[in-house]
Amino acid sequence: MGHGMGMPVAKPMDFRGSLRRLLGMLRPERALLVVAVVLTAGTVTLSVLGPKVLGTATDVVFGGVIGRRLPADVTQAQAVEGLRRDGEVELADMLAAMDHVTPGQGVDTGALRGVLLTVLALYAGAWVLGWVQGLLTTHVVQRAVFRMREEVEAKLSRLPLRHVDRQPRGELLSRVTNDIDNIAQTLQQTLSQLIQAVLMVVGVLGMMLWISPVLALVAVLTVPLAGVVTAVIAKRAQPQFVAQWASTGRLNSHVEEMYSGHALVKVFGRQQDASRTFHAENEALYEASFRANAISGIIHPAMMFIGNLGYVVIAVVGGLRVAAGAISLGDVQAFIQYSRQFTQPLTQVASMMNLLQSGVASAERVFELLDAPEQSPEPIDAPRPDPVRGRVELEHVSFRYDADKPLIEDLSLSVEPGRTVAIVGPTGAGKTTLVNLLMRFYDVDSGRILLDGVDTATMDRETLRRSLGMVLQDTWLFGGTIADNIAYGRPGATREEVLDAARVTHVDRFVRTLPDGYDTVVDEEAGNVSAGEKQLLTIARAFIADPAILVLDEATSSVDTRTEVLVQHAMAALRQGRTSFVIAHRLSTIRDADLILVMERGSIVEQGTHDALVAAGGAYARLYASQFAAAAAPVD
Incomplete structure (x- = not known):
């Protein structure tokens, strides 16, 4: 674990294709998205008009200042002509270009008040439209992420067990939780801002061209430079973000493994090893995250630097244009604001x-999960045995987990209804694999498995598995009451049916000793009940399902000797009329089986009582x- 962590992946990411697919998830909400774009356009329009109108206020104030200095008995044109006679050509040009000058009078407060109220109304309207647009965008994004979570959940149910077995649990959980949350955050923070930024650039550019094409050209010249800088930096940063999230998945996988197996870690004194691995994984994640954010973090200051260069040039050129009378001071002020608004998006x-x-x-990473090969689709109008009697036949079955490692080859077997078949053999002989094939957790490579004469490959998996009950060596309980955990085996089971199953499997004897009885809540790790x-x-859960076929994979391995005897009697009673497959290492537990299969290397080498x-x-x-012999051997 941890090899190559923090390093860029060898295969480059398809950034454009993945972004296009991600945005395609918003298509079902396109009507609301169009409304949000229209509202954004309205917000931008009002915001863009603000500086131009505010520039008028500057002209009113500046005109009042200049007008107060002029004699009251002359007109503006006469004042301009006098300045030209005195050789003040530039000052005369500037005065001639001003629209709000009344010689002998100061600032027109009425006009100024009207301009300021107009600006206030524009910005208030922009705020209201922006607020509504934000609500719509949030709805669009959250619905898209909601659908993605549903797609992932549905995909997980369609993934073959082969795929799940080969994925570290923490890595899979990271894709389902962390990565989807990151997608939601990205869409929420970028979608509306990107749309607004694009419209803002267009609107501001239009206003700048209206005010002064010359100054607009100066502002536009900074755009290609900014684009090149952004593209170069982004290209270097993208592989680091890929490595960052891959490292996140591996770190989560290690944490999940260490948490679920914390007891064994302590038993074998491997806390320091686990801690060292964690620190190595955490360091790799830190390095990948640091590189990704350090590289991409250069973009913002670089853009600020380019924007400031443009700002300086505009201020200088604008001042010269005002002095030449080609543009008013208010328009220069508005243009400077527009230059900020132009570079800001x-x-x-x-x-x-x-x-x-x-x-x-x-x-x-999520798309990789969604695109993973699925198990074969369920057949339409699938055949089913009716009723299910429990006859199982294997005809020349072959299977291997890896193409170059044979496991089960040409296996044939016939089990009559109601018989108990025990499967024994050394580790790796194929015992559990045989059961997995029977349950269709894996599909056979060749041959057929028949249930009451019906090929299980043609049956609906849910229908097949409803006919089987399974108890594994590794127990699994969910967070809930004891009664809920037992009733999980049969949806809609009544309280009395739960109690009956508990009595048969001797669960009732220890539940009665608990303070809350069957309403005792067990957590996901079931730390408040013993392993046995x-x-x-789990045995009670299988019993209440009342299946036609029972599969017991070392089902009594965690039960004490006295309880094992009781459970054996209970299972013997339950097996009456049912086909049972029992995988056992303790041969004393299967002495009464109708048929014992001895497997070695995927083949049945012996069978009989x-x-x-x-x-x-x-x-x-x-x-x-x-x-x-091992039981009787002396202990040193």
Whole structure:
């Protein structure tokens, strides 16, 4: 674990394709998105008009200052002519270009008040439209992420067990939780801002061209430079964001493993090893995150620097144009504000690139999960045995987990209804694999498995699995009451049915000792019940399902000796009329099985009853003798 962490992935990311696919998820909400764009356009329009109108206020004030200095008995034209006669050509040109000058009078407060109220109304309207637009954008984004979560949940149910088994649990959980949350944050923070930024650039550029094409050209010249800088930096940052989220998944996987196995970590004294691995993983995540954000973080100051250069040039050129009388002081003030508004969205978009890149990297991880190969689709009008009697046949079944590692080859078997079949053999012989094939957790590579004459490959998986009950060696309980955990085996089970199943499986004897009885809440780790009691609860859950076929994979491994005897009697009663497959390592628990299969390397090497196999002196007899010999061996 941890090899290559923090390093850029070898395969480059398809940033454009993934971004296009991510935005395509907003298509179902396109009507609201159009309304949000219209509202954004309204917000931008009002915001863009503000500086131009405010520039008029500056002209009113400046005109009042100049008018107070002029004699009251002359007109503006006469004052301009007098200045030209005195050789003050530039001052005369500037005065001639002014619209709000009345010689001998000061600032027109009435006109100033009207301008300021107009500006206030414009900005208030922009705020209201922006608020409504923000609500709509939030709705669009959250609905899109809601659908993504549903797609991921549905995808998980369609993934074959082979895919899930090969994925670290923490890595898978990271994609389902962290990456989707990051996508939601990215869309929420960038979608409306990107739309507003684009419209703002267009609107501001139009106003700048209206005020002064010359100054507009100066402002526009900074755009290509900003684009080149952003593209170069973003290209270097994107692989680092990919590495960051890959490192996040690996770190989560390690934390999940260490948490779920914390008892074993302590038992074997591996806390320091686990801590060292965690620190290594955490350091790799830090390095990847630092590189990603450090590189992308250059964008914002670079854009600010370019914007400030443009601001300085505009201020100088604008001052010269005012002095030449080609433009009013208010228009220069408005243009300077527009230059800020012009570079601000560009800077904003550039600074959002790190967030956008991070979100697209997460989206690609989620899309990789959504694009994973699925299990074969369920057939339409699938056949089913009716009723299910429990006859199981395997005809020349072959299966392997890896193409170059044979496991089960040409296996044939016939089990009559109501019989108990025990499967024994050394570790890796294929015992659990045989059960997984029966449950269709995996599909056979060749051959057929028949249930009452119906090929299970043609059956609906849910229908097939409703006919089987399974108890695994690894117990699983969910957070809820004991009664809820038992009733999980049959939706709609009544309280009395839960109690009956508990009595049969001897769960009732320890539940009665608990303060809240069947209403006792167990957590996900079931820390308030013992390992043997957890096993009994899972057996009760299988019993209440009332399946036609029982699959018990070392189901009594965690039960104490006395309880095991009771459970064996209960299972013997339950197996009446039901086909049962029992995987067992303790051969004493399957002596009464109708048929015992001895598997080695994916093949059945022996089959028969307990007495017949012991008498034959073969592989089973050696296994049986070794267990009793080990039990009788002295302990040093």
